[in-house]
Amino acid sequence: MACDEIITVRGLSNAFGEQYVHKDLDLTVCRGEILGVVGGSGTGKSVLMRSIIGLQQPVSGEIEVLGEPMVDRDEAEAKNIRRRWGILFQNGALFSTLTVAENVQVPIREYFPYIKGELLDEIAAYKIAMSGLPANAGPKYPSELSGGMRKRAALARALALDPELLFLDEPTAGLDPIGAAAFDELIVKLKQKLDLTVFLITHDLDTLHAICDRVAVLADQKVIAVGTIEELLAMDHPWIQEYFNGPRGRAASGHKTGASVG
Numbered sequence: 001m002a003c004d005e006i007i008t009v010r011g012l013s014n015a016f017g018e019q020y021v022h023k024d025l026d027l028t029v030c031r032g033e034i035l036g037v038v039g040g041s042g043t044g045k046s047v048l049m050r051s052i053i054g055l056q057q058p059v060s061g062e063i064e065v066l067g068e069p070m071v072d073r074d075e076a077e078a079k080n081i082r083r084r085w086g087i088l089f090q091n092g093a094l095f096s097t098l099t100v101a102e103n104v105q106v107p108i109r110e111y112f113p114y115i116k117g118e119l120l121d122e123i124a125a126y127k128i129a130m131s132g133l134p135a136n137a138g139p140k141y142p143s144e145l146s147g148g149m150r151k152r153a154a155l156a157r158a159l160a161l162d163p164e165l166l167f168l169d170e171p172t173a174g175l176d177p178i179g180a181a182a183f184d185e186l187i188v189k190l191k192q193k194l195d196l197t198v199f200l201i202t203h204d205l206d207t208l209h210a211i212c213d214r215v216a217v218l219a220d221q222k223v224i225a226v227g228t229i230e231e232l233l234a235m236d237h238p239w240i241q242e243y244f245n246g247p248r249g250r251a252a253s254g255h256k257t258g259a260s261v262g
């Protein structure tokens with residue numbers, strides 16, 4: 001099937017001082033897919049995500065998201081584009097002094113200040129339910145939630161503005177295997193219901209096998225390969241072989257969850 005490009009990265013280079021994280025990196029994400037992004041620690045997965053969402057100014061290269069160029073956009077234009085995606089940062093990044101419901105309301109208040117009172121509460125409650133949290137989670141503070149519930153609360157906030165695109169940075173890190181599998185299933189369900197495209201950074205081999213349509217591998221400052229796990233396994237790159245075909249990779253391929261992609 002032809003790829004309807006929702007994210008296009010061409011010739012991207014990122015550096016901190018003299019240290020290059022990416023050099024001439026290319027990546028395409030197709031509308032409707034769950035793209036897994038993997039790579040060793042420090043290969044620049046988070047920096048890549050930050051570049052795509054406009055939080056990291058690249059040294060060079062072009063980035064287009066939802067048909068809009070992202071590099072050097074002025075703030076007003078960038079703000080309009082930002083409302084079309086949701087982000088779940090690595091640590092959840094919830095505001096600790098706000099309740100779950102108030103956290104979910106933050107982006108709605110920012111972009112739709114005329115939505116107030118009961119309607120605002122209802123939208124937040126709907127997003128909280130959609131993320132698989134009980135209704136009584138709304139008035140709780142992040143510190144009163146388990147790690148898994150905090151992830152779901154952060155997901156509810158990421159879904160607040162009905163995004164077309166969802167960025168997830170290691171969503172299952174720190175969850176027990178049952179919690180992680182449940183989170184994977186939730187992502188697939190939401191993707192199908194809401195027609196989402198998902199950019200998913202993960203180290204979790206179970207997640208890759210269970211829900212990703214394609215996987216992009218970062219190494220040597222580039223995306224060295226993109227494809228289904230089967231396609232990647234056919235490549236003889238040592239990191240890919242060790243990662244997917246090592247003991248943990250083989251175990252994960254035999255323990256897929258009931259989640260399916262569609």
Ligand SMILES: Nc1ncnc2c1ncn2[C@@H]1O[C@H](COP(=O)(O)OP(=O)(O)OP(=O)(O)O)[C@@H](O)[C@H]1O
Nearest residue numbers: 016021039040041042043044045046047048201203
């Ligand atoms: N703000 C920053 N200032 C300086 N260096 C940074 C900054 N952010 C990231 N880096 C460096 O860029 C490199 C890539 O970092 P990044 O967080 O993207 O890696 P990652 O692949 O997401 O790693 P992990 O899997 O451990 O989360 C690292 O060497 C890191 O130290």
